[in-house]
Amino acid sequence: MAKNNYDPVGTLSIGNVVTTSITLYKSNFKRYFQVSLRATGWLLAILLVILVAGLIGGGLYAVTNSWLVAIPVVIGWLIGTLYCSAKYATDRAVICRLAYQELIDAPETVAVATQQLIPRTWGFLRLTWLVSLYISLVAVIASLVLVIAVLIFTAAIIYGLKLPIENPVAIISITLAVIGAFLLFITILVRYYAYWFVAELPLAVEQTRFSGGEAPPTANASIARSKQLISTVVGRVILIVTIAFLMMIPINTLGNGPSFVGQVMISASTDLGTQAIGGILMIGGLFLNLLSELFIMPFWQIIKAIVYYDLRNRREGGDLTI
Amino acid sequence: MKFLNRVKSRTPESVELEFVLAGLGNRTYALIIDYLIWSSILIVILIVWAFLVTQIAWLRSEPIRLWITAIQLLILFGVYIGYFICFETLWRGQTPGKRYVKIRVIREDGRNVGIQQSILRSLLRPIDDILCLGFLFILFSAQEKRLGDWVAGTILIQEGQTVTKQKIEISPAATDVANRIIETGKIAALTPDQFATIRKYLYRYPALAPTARNSVSDRLANQLLERIELADTLPTIDAHLMIEAIYLAYQQQFRE
Incomplete structure (x- = not known):
């Protein structure tokens, strides 16, 4: 039988990363969806905690008439929220782990994977925080530097070259500088997003050896490892994320469209009837949003697992064995 | 890679071939590239056109203007429909995007596509694009066919990487x-x-x-x-x- 699929290199092309994740998702849909349902449950629980804390706080205030009751209520709310977010982050990582184990031919059941990751629950919470913190830092620093650079450039044009602000040359060059700065900002942000794209994976599947035995890496080590693995292939990762994102546009539109339309209707119209319809659309839209997230989240987690798997093969040659 | 779908096909000479299907990832990637090229061609044509019409007064005189508009519409339509047909026919099932991503359209029996298949695929493309019907069809059919592929009897496969x-x-x-x-x-x-x-x-x-x-x-x-x-x-x-x-x-x- 002739074969056209001669594969001399054994690594995944950009398109095949995305395709593989779809195949993997389709063939394990029940298991991944089950975890996704559980994760969404924890998301809803965060809302529930707010509601319960509000009710209890209100009740206590009505009885005691003292603002001091806010202290235990806020503490309780904080603990509840932290716990639920940690559980949510862990369930996301469970999907990554399930997919990765599938890729290395050592599949695990949902129960086993969850059991493995329970001790790392707080690690995942810390990791999620750190990544968002780092991304925000990058965004703040980059925007500050770029805004200052554009201002200096503008000042140089107006005062240095003594061009009036109405001069077409001045207008065009300043406009170009602003557009350039904006593009640069997006590039920097996307680049760092890509660096930390697989940050969950090392914590979810790796064991670091040290003299006393084995332990999962810390959240910081996991994030650093993601950057170390991806730093040579940032462009590939960005392309993979772009393709996956574009492919998800239909589902995203379905999920976010109605609530967006509802928002526009509420803010643009003064007519009460229109606003009421807008409100219904918005609430229904939030539900749809959650529903679409339910389906899309596993897809992204699987992509992360595949990117990580492929990168480890590329960088560490784990599959090069007979 | 075991996670990529495969398909067996039999040529008219009864030779059995096995192909790796292109997959949604590669197809989306190729489509993005093609749409980028294709829309830049259309934009360039429109810009050149606008430039000519504003600069040359003769083009704006009455009987000629109608002709010019007709020709312009014809060119736009030609590029709009012709891009995929021309490339797929001349490059044996490939467009610039598909060539870059290393995938190819072939007939179900493994032969190259002809102009008929390309035309059918191109004509059904707008329908496949509406509401992402094509996406859903590819996602849920075993042979990853969009409507155009069903009608034309074609499949998309990955080309082997050349060792040389x-x-x-x-x-x-x-x-x-x-x-x-x-x-x-x-x-x-x-x-x-x-x-x-x-x-x-x-x-x-x-x-x-x-x-x-x-x-x-x-x-x-x-x-x-x-x-x-x-x-x-x-x-x-x-x-x-x-x-x-x-x-x-x-x-x-x-x-x-």
Whole structure:
């Protein structure tokens, strides 16, 4: 039988990363969806905690008439929220782990994977925080530097070259500088997003050896490892994320469209009837949003697992064995 | 890769072929590239047109203007529909995007697509694009066909990577070692699959992280030496050189 699929290199092309994740998702849909349902449950629980804390706080205030009751209520709310977010982050990582184990031919059941990751629950919470913190830092620093650079450039044009602000040359060059700065900002942000794209994976599947035995890496080590693995292939990762994102546009539109339309209707119209319809659309839209997230989240987690798997093969040659 | 869908097809001469289907990832990637090129062509045409009409007064005179508009519409329509038809017919099932991503449209029996198939695919493209119908059809059909593919009887496959494009650098010192291995070892004990792993290793060695190289080379070299029953007899040499030598030895053995 002739074969056209001669594969001399054994690594995944950009398109095949995305395709593989779809195949993997389709063939394990029940298991991944089950975890996704559980994760969404924890998301809803965060809302529930707010509601319960509000009710209890209100009740206590009505009885005691003292603002001091806010202290235990806020503490309780904080603990509840932290716990639920940690559980949510862990369930996301469970999907990554399930997919990765599938890729290395050592599949695990949902129960086993969850059991493995329970001790790392707080690690995942810390990791999620750190990544968002780092991304925000990058965004703040980059925007500050770029805004200052554009201002200096503008000042140089107006005062240095003594061009009036109405001069077409001045207008065009300043406009170009602003557009350039904006593009640069997006590039920097996307680049760092890509660096930390697989940050969950090392914590979810790796064991670091040290003299006393084995332990999962810390959240910081996991994030650093993601950057170390991806730093040579940032462009590939960005392309993979772009393709996956574009492919998800239909589902995203379905999920976010109605609530967006509802928002526009509420803010643009003064007519009460229109606003009421807008409100219904918005609430229904939030539900749809959650529903679409339910389906899309596993897809992204699987992509992360595949990117990580492929990168480890590329960088560490784990599959090069007979 | 076992996670990519495959399809078997039988040619009119009853030869059975197996193809790896292109997959949604590659198809989306190719489509993005094609739409970028295609829309830039359309934009350039429109800009040139606008420039000509505003600059040349003669083009704005009454009877000529109608003609010019008609010609413009014709050109736009031609590019709009013709881009995919022309490329798929002339490049045997490929467009610039598909060529870059290394996928190809073929008929179900493995033959190249002709102008008929390309036209059918192009005409149904707008319907496939509406509400992402094509996306859903590809997602849920075993042979990953959108409506255009069903009607035209075509499938999209991945093209094999050509080995000649990938260069393997082998150090000159490996030749001597290879000769010794042929004399003393059982190179014939290596299976083609194991040889393929050696080749993968050599392709990918430059991209391995410097810290990982030694452990990968050591592991593979030991496994290979075990296989060809030379584990203890050869003096210890660099593991990477050893693998290169085994690669050469296998090639020489089976070329003769």
